[in-house]
Amino acid sequence: MLRKLFSFHGGVKPAPHKDQSTLAPIASVPLPERLVIPLHQSVGGHPRPLVQPGERVFKGQRIGGADGSLSSAVHASTSGLVRDIVPAVMPHTSGLTTLSVVIEPDGEDRWGELDRVNFRSTPPDELRDFLRDAGIVGLGGAVFPSHLKLKPGKEGSLQTLVINGAECEPFITCDDMLMRERAGDMLKGIIAMRHMLQAREVLIGIEDNKPQAIAAVQSAIAASGETGIEAVAIPTRYPAGGAKQLIRVLTGIEVPHGRRSTDFGVQCFNVGTAYSIFEALERGRPLISRIVTVAGNVDAPRNYEVLIGTPMDHVVRLAGARAGTDRYIMGGPMMGARMPAFDVPVVKATNCILVGSPALFPPPPPEMPCIRCGECAKACPADLAPFEMYWHSRAKNFGKAQEYHLFDCIECGCCSFVCPSHIPLVDYFRFSKSEIWAREREKEAADTARDRFEFKNFRQEREKQEKAEKLAAKAAATREKVGADGSAAAASSSTAPAKPSGDDAKRALIEAAMEKARQQKAQIQPKNTDAANPAVQAEIAAIEARRQVSATNPTDAPPDGPPSSGA
Amino acid sequence: MINSPFVRKPASVQSVMLQVLLALVPGIAAYAWFFGPGILVQIALATAAALVGEAAVLAVRGKPVALFLGDLSAIVTAWLIALTFPPIAPWWLTVTGTLLAIVIVKQLYGGLGQNPFNPAMAAFCLMIVAYPALMSQWPAAGQLDARTQLDLIFGGARQIDAITGATPLDALRTALRSAADPASTLHGLRAAQLMDGPAFGLIGGHGGEWVALGYLVGGLWLLQRRIITWHIPVAFCAALFAAAGLLWALKPEGFASPLFHLASGGTMLGAFFILTDPVSGATTARGKLLFAAGAAIFTYVIRVFGAYPDGIAFATLLMNICVPLIDMKTQAPVFGHKKD
Ligand code: SF4
Ligand code: SF4
Numbered sequence: 001m002l003r004k005l006f007s008f009h010g011g012v013k014p015a016p017h018k019d020q021s022t023l024a025p026i027a028s029v030p031l032p033e034r035l036v037i038p039l040h041q042s043v044g045g046h047p048r049p050l051v052q053p054g055e056r057v058f059k060g061q062r063i064g065g066a067d068g069s070l071s072s073a074v075h076a077s078t079s080g081l082v083r084d085i086v087p088a089v090m091p092h093t094s095g096l097t098t099l100s101v102v103i104e105p106d107g108e109d110r111w112g113e114l115d116r117v118n119f120r121s122t123p124p125d126e127l128r129d130f131l132r133d134a135g136i137v138g139l140g141g142a143v144f145p146s147h148l149k150l151k152p153g154k155e156g157s158l159q160t161l162v163i164n165g166a167e168c169e170p171f172i173t174c175d176d177m178l179m180r181e182r183a184g185d186m187l188k189g190i191i192a193m194r195h196m197l198q199a200r201e202v203l204i205g206i207e208d209n210k211p212q213a214i215a216a217v218q219s220a221i222a223a224s225g226e227t228g229i230e231a232v233a234i235p236t237r238y239p240a241g242g243a244k245q246l247i248r249v250l251t252g253i254e255v256p257h258g259r260r261s262t263d264f265g266v267q268c269f270n271v272g273t274a275y276s277i278f279e280a281l282e283r284g285r286p287l288i289s290r291i292v293t294v295a296g297n298v299d300a301p302r303n304y305e306v307l308i309g310t311p312m313d314h315v316v317r318l319a320g321a322r323a324g325t326d327r328y329i330m331g332g333p334m335m336g337a338r339m340p341a342f343d344v345p346v347v348k349a350t351n352c353i354l355v356g357s358p359a360l361f362p363p364p365p366p367e368m369p370c371i372r373c374g375e376c377a378k379a380c381p382a383d384l385a386p387f388e389m390y391w392h393s394r395a396k397n398f399g400k401a402q403e404y405h406l407f408d409c410i411e412c413g414c415c416s417f418v419c420p421s422h423i424p425l426v427d428y429f430r431f432s433k434s435e436i437w438a439r440e441r442e443k444e445a446a447d448t449a450r451d452r453f454e455f456k457n458f459r460q461e462r463e464k465q466e467k468a469e470k471l472a473a474k475a476a477a478t479r480e481k482v483g484a485d486g487s488a489a490a491a492s493s494s495t496a497p498a499k500p501s502g503d504d505a506k507r508a509l510i511e512a513a514m515e516k517a518r519q520q521k522a523q524i525q526p527k528n529t530d531a532a533n534p535a536v537q538a539e540i541a542a543i544e545a546r547r548q549v550s551a552t553n554p555t556d557a558p559p560d561g562p563p564s565s566g567a
Numbered sequence: 568m569i570n571s572p573f574v575r576k577p578a579s580v581q582s583v584m585l586q587v588l589l590a591l592v593p594g595i596a597a598y599a600w601f602f603g604p605g606i607l608v609q610i611a612l613a614t615a616a617a618l619v620g621e622a623a624v625l626a627v628r629g630k631p632v633a634l635f636l637g638d639l640s641a642i643v644t645a646w647l648i649a650l651t652f653p654p655i656a657p658w659w660l661t662v663t664g665t666l667l668a669i670v671i672v673k674q675l676y677g678g679l680g681q682n683p684f685n686p687a688m689a690a691f692c693l694m695i696v697a698y699p700a701l702m703s704q705w706p707a708a709g710q711l712d713a714r715t716q717l718d719l720i721f722g723g724a725r726q727i728d729a730i731t732g733a734t735p736l737d738a739l740r741t742a743l744r745s746a747a748d749p750a751s752t753l754h755g756l757r758a759a760q761l762m763d764g765p766a767f768g769l770i771g772g773h774g775g776e777w778v779a780l781g782y783l784v785g786g787l788w789l790l791q792r793r794i795i796t797w798h799i800p801v802a803f804c805a806a807l808f809a810a811a812g813l814l815w816a817l818k819p820e821g822f823a824s825p826l827f828h829l830a831s832g833g834t835m836l837g838a839f840f841i842l843t844d845p846v847s848g849a850t851t852a853r854g855k856l857l858f859a860a861g862a863a864i865f866t867y868v869i870r871v872f873g874a875y876p877d878g879i880a881f882a883t884l885l886m887n888i889c890v891p892l893i894d895m896k897t898q899a900p901v902f903g904h905k906k907d
Binding site for chain 2: 008009012014093255333335336337338356366368369371372375377381382383384388404405408418422424430
């Protein structure tokens, strides 16, 4: 049966480079000397540490507890000793640090107690909590906590569950290999997800350049006897693996920016996520490792099952980094992020370590002015006019850039890829977006400060008035008293505590006002400077969190409201 | 620091412009074959002037000269000027026109990518207003030998009347106006009969129609190479055909046939090479259709009711003015916001 497929606008066909890394099966990696496990690995809140330095941990022991609902737990990837809990450089272009648990493996790789659950007999809420505590997040690169997406829409059921095995980025083959080798288990995870979402049909989208994976998944489906699950070969075109693009190709539905796909009866998960859900439910194993493609400037590109927290260079060594290596890229060449160091840890978002060299990824030729040729618009899968957004971004005219739907840009890089003037268009869009967020935060901060200030003014005014009233009353009382005492008091007027005149009240008022002003100054200044620092920090954190989400891989993208609530 | 994407398609402004130049070659070859080597001299003159002018301004503006000369955009402008100016225009006319296009219309507006007007067409309009007579002398195919052409280009004084020439478009318009005049010897003749002379070929001007065919071939190749999209050529030709067809159908004795309009003058050059200039043209799909259709209507009106040899240059500039508005009003809906 041939299914009717839909197409999305634009897209490009970069050289795939996928053959070399699929020659050998997925390999395991010897334990490294130490693991550095960042506590914050998913979109959302920062998990708090649950262990102390010096503590012994089991493999699979929870070391970071989810912080609220929009967050996901983190686990020890092997048994050993917690050496430290310190900020360590995270696998992100910024080179910023994040609180991480450093574990020294004891070499025994001993699991703790594992609890399994039967997804059919467990209430959905409990299942979701279970998956949150098992640290299950989207493995396509967006690392959105999966339990939050495993809720059917308002109707209580879903039309289509889309499983993303498209894997459109060049070089990356971890999903391909997963499907070839573990299709059966992955399918069990899919069946569990289907149950949770009450989805009527399941479509597994796989680019047609992976015939072996398609065949493996199809025979797994046949063997399972399930109906309503179909592996669909889709045309190979980047970014077919973007969640929105894949949903479009398989169902014809376009989920607009800022809307949840469940509102349209669709939800989308990555194949790796499906597999880790199987591991969690049926084997009781939390997400402590993932398949990582090592490719690029190495002797033997290959896929490895890597423990979260393993230093990247430890893995790359196995594949044999070649001379000339000047960088690691996490992700693929289209959306990947350049790593700030070679020993940053593998995290849940690491689908690929792309080893770069100047020969493999030469710097772009000099940037020329835009000639408005429209190539970028032709290539844009979001139907945007990148050159217009570029024009306004460059002029820092961010409002205009937004009018051209800047925030609908998925940062796929197609426009930069095709531009004959070699303009780094996506960089401009990333910059504009973070500028706009920064400004919004600034404005928010300013608004709060202003509100606070205005309230204080109001309060002071009120106090002043009350004081003045009191003083006036006092003065009136004194006057009355003076009047009553008569001339006797007048004789000793020099020692009188208060002159019977309106002047006194006035002076008192002025003094009170000045005192207030002094206090006000003293209060406001330190407060404002205090407030500025956390605000700026929060802002940086927010932008970075955003970066991490969007700058990796379009697959398994979250329902895309800005995750600012977590920052 | 270099960010993603780390790979790029091997595309450059230079290769785009180079392909445009290559696509002009069949038309130029037909031109030289039918009308003599004068056109080649004009191309050389314009190219030299464009390169010198561009290099000088780039140097003054402190821009990397080699990089920007290498983008070949100045040469494209130069060739379009040479192809739209009369092939026997005196050398200084071509050189001045080219310098105006490069220095004023292109570089003073900010250089590559910044000019709101098509430089070649702006130069054409400026020169035809300044030197209407010199810009209106077109030899018929085979009328002048190589020696005469060179003399005319490089010679000093020229007897303007001795080399009467007009484009077939011009000639037909004049003839049609005479035909409409009861006092004229041509009175009552139809366009088809008027086109019986040696200046005319099968459907357009003699020789000129082959040049047009050359441009068409080159233009189709550009389409196939995806350097241009179909919108502008198709909309321009269709609208011109429709406008010409309408009046011709109403009054065949008073107007040239739509086919004549397609095959004559700069129609093909305009449709595939001039209006498709991305910098000064519309960029959205619907915008391109509007832009080209508008240019076609203006072209037709100026050809039929105006006094200039062709209307494409003025039509292009008029539509260039409208581009920002057209682009703004024709933005296509983005992903997820389309109405099905
Ligand atoms: S591809 Fe580059 S040169 Fe062409 S319109 Fe887009 S930004 Fe401008
Ligand atoms: S990066 Fe943004 S603007 Fe560029 S092609 Fe992708 S979605 Fe379109």
